[in-house]
Amino acid sequence: MMRESFIATTTELLDDDPRTALVLADISAESFVPARRRHPERVLNVGIREQLMASVAGGLALTGMRPYLHSYAPFAVDRAYEQLKLDLGHQDAGAVVVTIGGSYDASEEGYTHQSPGDVALLDTLEGWTIHVPGHHDEVPAMLRQAARNDDRVYVRLGLQENDRAYPHADRLHVVRTADRQSPLVVAVGPMLDPVLEATHGLDVTVSYTNRPRPFDAEGLRALAGSEVVLVEPYLAGTSAAAVSAALEGLPHRVLHLGVGRSEIRRYGSWRDHARAHGLDAPGLRASIVDFLG
Amino acid sequence: MRFNLQPISMTATAVLPDPLGPLLQRITGDEKHAPSAHSTLDVLWVLYDRVLHISPDTVDAPDRDRFLLSKGHGPAAYYAVLAAKGFFPEPWLDDLGSWDSPLGHHPDRVRIPGVEVGTGSLGHGLGLGVGVALGLRAQGFTRTRTFVLLGDAELDEGSNHEGIAYAAATRLPITAIVIDNQSSTHGWPGGIAARFPGWDTSVVSGRDRDRLERVLKPRHDRPNLIVATVERKGS
Numbered sequence: 187m188m189r190e191s192f193i194a195t196t197t198e199l200l201d202d203d204p205r206t207a208l209v210l211a212d213i214s215a216e217s218f219v220p221a222r223r224r225h226p227e228r229v230l231n232v233g234i235r236e237q238l239m240a241s242v243a244g245g246l247a248l249t250g251m252r253p254y255l256h257s258y259a260p261f262a263v264d265r266a267y268e269q270l271k272l273d274l275g276h277q278d279a280g281a282v283v284v285t286i287g288g289s290y291d292a293s294e295e296g297y298t299h300q301s302p303g304d305v306a307l308l309d310t311l312e313g314w315t316i317h318v319p320g321h322h323d324e325v326p327a328m329l330r331q332a333a334r335n336d337d338r339v340y341v342r343l344g345l346q347e348n349d350r351a352y353p354h355a356d357r358l359h360v361v362r363t364a365d366r367q368s369p370l371v372v373a374v375g376p377m378l379d380p381v382l383e384a385t386h387g388l389d390v391t392v393s394y395t396n397r398p399r400p401f402d403a404e405g406l407r408a409l410a411g412s413e414v415v416l417v418e419p420y421l422a423g424t425s426a427a428a429v430s431a432a433l434e435g436l437p438h439r440v441l442h443l444g445v446g447r448s449e450i451r452r453y454g455s456w457r458d459h460a461r462a463h464g465l466d467a468p469g470l471r472a473s474i475v476d477f478l479g
Numbered sequence: 480m481r482f483n484l485q486p487i488s489m490t491a492t493a494v495l496p497d498p499l500g501p502l503l504q505r506i507t508g509d510e511k512h513a514p515s516a517h518s519t520l521d522v523l524w525v526l527y528d529r530v531l532h533i534s535p536d537t538v539d540a541p542d543r544d545r546f547l548l549s550k551g552h553g554p555a556a557y558y559a560v561l562a563a564k565g566f567f568p569e570p571w572l573d574d575l576g577s578w579d580s581p582l583g584h585h586p587d588r589v590r591i592p593g594v595e596v597g598t599g600s601l602g603h604g605l606g607l608g609v610g611v612a613l614g615l616r617a618q619g620f621t622r623t624r625t626f627v628l629l630g631d632a633e634l635d636e637g638s639n640h641e642g643i644a645y646a647a648a649t650r651l652p653i654t655a656i657v658i659d660n661q662s663s664t665h666g667w668p669g670g671i672a673a674r675f676p677g678w679d680t681s682v683v684s685g686r687d688r689d690r691l692e693r694v695l696k697p698r699h700d701r702p703n704l705i706v707a708t709v710e711r712k713g714s
Contacts, residue, residue: 207617227617233648238606238641245610248595249618250541253610268600269638273607276597278589 188343189214191325192284196254197221199333200228206333207246209255211239211262213286236261240269240281247279252333258287259301259342267307270338275311280336282329284343289420289445290459291345302445305398306424308340316399317341318375318419323351324396340399344419345456346376355396358405362392369413369478372406374398374425377417377465384470388478390415398425403432415441415474419465422446441477443470499524502559505572518660518685518709519548519628520556525691526626527560535565538593542620545611547596549604550630550658551585558582566593602636605629605655609642612653624698626654631671632662640674646702647677654695654703658685662712671706678702685709 193214199206200221208218210231215222222229228251232238236257243253255262262285263270274281285304292299308314315337317328325343332339352359358372362382369390373381378394385392393409395402398418406414410433416425422444429440445463452458460466464473499520527533531544548557555575562569567581574580581590585599596607608627615623633639634657646653655678657671667673672680679699683690685707694705 207614227613230613232641232645235641235645237638238609238645241603241606241638241642242610242613245607245612246614246617247610248607249611249614251614251617269603269606272597272600272603276587277607 187322187347188319188325188345189217189286191322192256192329192341192343193217195326195329196284199254199329200225203252203333204228205250205252207243207251207253209239209242209246209253211236211255211257213257213261236266237269240266241273243281244269244273244277244279247274247281247336248277252280252282252336254282254284254329254332256284256286258292258299259285259304260287260299263304263307263340264301270308271311274338275313280338282332282339282341284329284341286343288342288344289456290450290463291456293456293459294453296453297449297451302421302447304342305340305418305420309399309424309427311338313338314399315339315397317397319343319396320348320355320375320378320394321351322347324353324355327353328396342375342420344376346419346460348376348379352394352396355394357397357402358393358395358409360391360393360409362390364389364391367411369415370406370410371415371417371474374416374418377419380460380465380467380470381417383467384474388474390474390478399428401425401428401432403428406432407436410436410438412437413439413478415443415477417465417470418442418444420445439477441473443473498563499556499559502562502569502572503555505569506555506558506575517553517556518630518658518712519550519553520559521686521688522628522656522658522691522707523556523560525688525695527564529692530695531624531626533593535592538566541618542623544623545595545608545615545625547598547604547608547611547625547627548586548594549596549598549608549627550601550633551598551604552601554582554584554586557586561591561593564593567591601630601633602638605639605642608653608655609646609651612646612651613649616652624652624654626656626695628656628658630662631657631659631667632664634667634671634674635663635665643675643678643702647675650701652699652701652703654699654705656695656705656707659706659708660710660712672704675702675704678704680704680706682706682708
């Protein structure tokens, strides 16, 4: 569903804004055939060449265009990391990187097609805005907003979705309120619904964001008591530095939940992998209850 | 070495074909890749003196010709040519790589007027150049040209071959210049031009300025490779 939103919105952007360019490396190329027919010089498929995809985006940006690029996260980020670092960042150029296949979405394909570390990798670089939508209706606004600036923007599309969209969740958005001093659970993107289920009946505040970078430090400081649980759909602890910086000087305990580092050499569905990483509702509840004592 | 690096008088300067000798001399001796630096000198001078439509006044013009130095190491000759053409003040050449200098051992586009891309890690310039050429084409700047300069050893990096194949497949009007000083560890048996299928190719002396001008000036309707051979590195 998120991928379809991306295809529809990006096709509209290509029609509406002559600054928009799309660079593909075969993945999803079929879906953009109509757009490519209308805009052959702005819809570019470089073939299975992800390094070139990122470098081309840098070059397009240097001529004043606004490039969107797209592939599986392991190819667009892990493989082309140095191109993102140098051909965008070091050139002071921007692009919008839209991925599928983060974490374990490509469960049947195996670890070669998975990237639990994409956000952590981008965290080593300067100036990336990172969107992790929790619902397909959150995707269009992210892509349209990115068309209006020249920043480096990452949009991480996933298979797992929450029941409903939250239109203004750049900052921490409180979904379930408890007392001011109750523990705070922060859910990133598609982690919200399993977190809501996991914390049912617990005395905790649940807040949601679909834009973990730049992290809403001000919001976290305002909402947090002395206990914080952060649940993110990629490598566990990715946001540890951001949370620690936000809560600097405040006595606090934090639990970071996310995808584990161990490679799970099994296939199945994303639900199977979520369970294996303790990111389904029972797994989350067990970890959170244990942490809160 | 073709340039007189000895101190010369103002009178002597006036009769030299270009002012590069004294400018190179000002770049201090701690420049770490000296041999390769000067392998690019004649190509760079011909480009900036006779071919490229770019000047200090047009460094931000959207239709300016683009020159991307992919082989970012050994930039002394590049800096000397840019200074000679007035892109930045000549005194900058006296202070390379210091805390206060805009000129590093690899060029930074954010710090140096006229530098289109910051390079150093090899194998990035051609992909960027392909993107630049595509961006110019998409915006209708059909008279604007894109040039990328690489080294023969730089071709070892696989990323170049992604750009080479795609430029050929899309008949992209881009000119790549490979300075061949035979510095690639395992060489290119069969020649460098054979690695650029679908490109127009020519092989010329990287020291013959008139020949360089003759191969650099004409426009091509598909990608164009110029292999500029110079003396072997270290010889």
